[in-house]
Amino acid sequence: MGSLLWRMLVIRIFKSPRSCLFLLAILFVLVIFIDSCQGDVGTAAQYIPPYLPTICYGNDASEFPSSNLFAAAGDGIWDNGASCGRQYLVRCISATQPGTCVPDQTIQIKIVDYAPTAPSEPSADGTTIVLSETAFGIIANSSAVAINIEFQQGYDIGAYDGVAYASICSL
Secondary structure, three states: OHHHHHHHHHHHHHHOHHHHHHHHHHHHHHHHHOOOOOOEEEEEEEEOOOOOOEOOOEOOHHHOOOOOOEEEEOHHHHHHHOOOOOEEEEEEEEOOOOOOEOOOOEEEEEEEEEHHHOOOOOOOOOOOEEEEHHHHHHHEOOOOOOEEEEEEEEOOOOEEOOEEOOOHHHO
């Protein structure tokens, strides 16, 4: 009985051109307003040179992006070393001090090291990502100790010299 009613409803909807247009309009609105962005939220600190040697690449400086937009992975994303070479889009979303984040600025970074063993101390311990001095300074005031970030793993994200021209959610 229920399937018969369902069939009759479907036939009635698709029988009328107005009903079809109405249904398509509803689907269009749902697609536009339902955001499927699933970026992760974490924290970031910064570290300064020396950056070598790294757990991922030893003393091979050629593995560092020429833009100096790289990072050391914290325990949350280290994945037993599988994060070496991964690319992430990162943006600052908040900090304890208002005005710390650079609005609408997203960067693409490459993981080159493991934060707990990095050759220089991060500005804060236990963060998700420890950004290079250059990377941190692009998305936040460089005098900040730590920031809250949104990040998303990507591959060839579409960036010009490491500065992403798309937002986190447009991957």
